[in-house]
Amino acid sequence: MEDFPLLYKKDIIENLDSITTVKEKEAVANFTGGTTGASMKVLYTKDNVQERNALLDHFRAHYGYKLGKRCAWFSGKNIITEKDLKKGICYKDDYINRIRFFSTFHITDANFDVYWTAFCKFAPEFIVGFPSSVYELCAMAASRNLKLENKVEAFFPTAETLLPVHREIIQSVLRCKIADQYASSEGAPFILECTEGSLHIHPLTGIFEVVDENLQPAQEGEILVTSFTTEGTPLIRYRIGDRITLAPKEFKCNCGSAFPLVEKIEGRSTDYILSPTYGKVNLGNISNSTKGVKGVISFQVIQNELEKVEVLIIANDNFNKKQQEKFYHALSERFGVNMSISMNLVDNIPKEKSGKFRVVKNNIKP
Known part of the structure; x- marks a missing residue:
């Protein structure tokens, strides 16, 4: 892999037309959140989208989830207005797939009752979304000595680093399993938490290189990603800006998987x-x-x-x-x-x- 040059976000933003392998009208356009700067567009082939979604469905199925079970979803979609909030509405429902999409922009102490009532009434079996948003709601509930009455089977965090305090508070209020994962909107390979609680690199989705500040191989440091599921916008040694720590090579997981182990996902290198x-x-x-x-x-x-x-x-x-x-x-x-x-x-x-x-x-x- 060292024979290939590094790929930077700036390279993709400025040269997308010459990097992509598909025409936009035949592709699925996806945008990064732009958390640390400008948002970036990448183009997926339709097969790649199916492949990545199938992998996530397979991962979540290990915890009992399948499409159609009640799922509360917390993501960055701007789905409600101030008028909705005044009416006590903080979500939009997908009735066909039984998903309730909650707005993450309005979770405040003043709106807690609106959110908690809608959340409890929906009685989700599973939760997907930003850990900070679910944590915030749970922290407010904990301060009021509230716990969810129905059983949540699992929470699947996305898009943000899951912190120890997130795990502690969410589990105490929702009494659910938390299955962490790592990927990215650009199409980075996957790191998935198994049912034994270990984080595994999924080598069928791509290659992770962990490097130090001098870009030399390391046990802990920034990652360069090469993805097998981004044929529309090839990512080869892409400097994505996230950090991980690899587990010692002698460590084996009780789940029986031979996939490489990660000790912890540390989040963005700029954090x-x-x-x-x-x-x-x-x-x-x-x-x-x-x-x-x-x-x-x-x-x-x-x-x-x-x-x-x-x-x-x-x-x-x-x-x-x-x-x-x-x-x-x-x-x-x-x-x-x-x-x-x-x-x-x-x-x-x-x-x-x-x-x-x-x-x-x-x-x-x-």
Whole structure:
């Protein structure tokens, strides 16, 4: 693979016509969310779309899902208006396939009752979508000592990094299995969580190269992806901007699969805060700063200057002065004494245009 040059997002945006192998009218156009910059268009062949969807259906079937079972879906589709919300409507229903699509743009404390009522009334057997949105709803429910009465079989996160705090709160409120996965709108190969709880690279969908900052092979680092299911827009050694950690080679999974194992999916390589003391502080370390802190429903760290960050916090009444100090201390430990931290309680933290939520927004360059 090293004989091939790297492919960058900019290359695809600027040279799509010369890269694609199909005419757009004969293809299926797909767009990335543009979370860290401009949105990007890729063209899939219709066979590739079928192949990728079949793989997802097969994966979800291991947890009991099949089309037609009640499914709550949280994605970045802009599907409701303010008038809908005033009428107590926060979703659109696909009656044929029994899918209820919830808006992820309006999950706030003020709208909680609307969402929770619609969610409980629908009584989903399965859930698909952004983990941050499902977590936010569950965190608000937990703060009110609420739990879903019906049994949810499984939650399938998409599009965002599943954080430990997401898993903890969602499982406590919904009492369901969580089956994590990794792919991308561009068509990256798949990493899928088996029923034994291990993450497996799916080698029939493509190749993952894990590299360090010098683009040398590594156990932990950024990934270069080569996909077998993007014949319409070939991705060869595409620098997608995500990071993973491979599991030790001697580790074997009880599920019996020989597919390579991943220890953890770390998310985007740009999801870090640059500390004058410690250098890059990654998303995992930052998200763990709420451990043992009561009352935090959601937070976002914004960095516009090297020695200063702003922390936006959505919290409930349990987030008293003592808990604020605890949270501040946890962040200060991670960012170092030379970092100025301003904490602001807010009612809402804006989502990206894609509907995704970013815990970290680093607006400076290293």
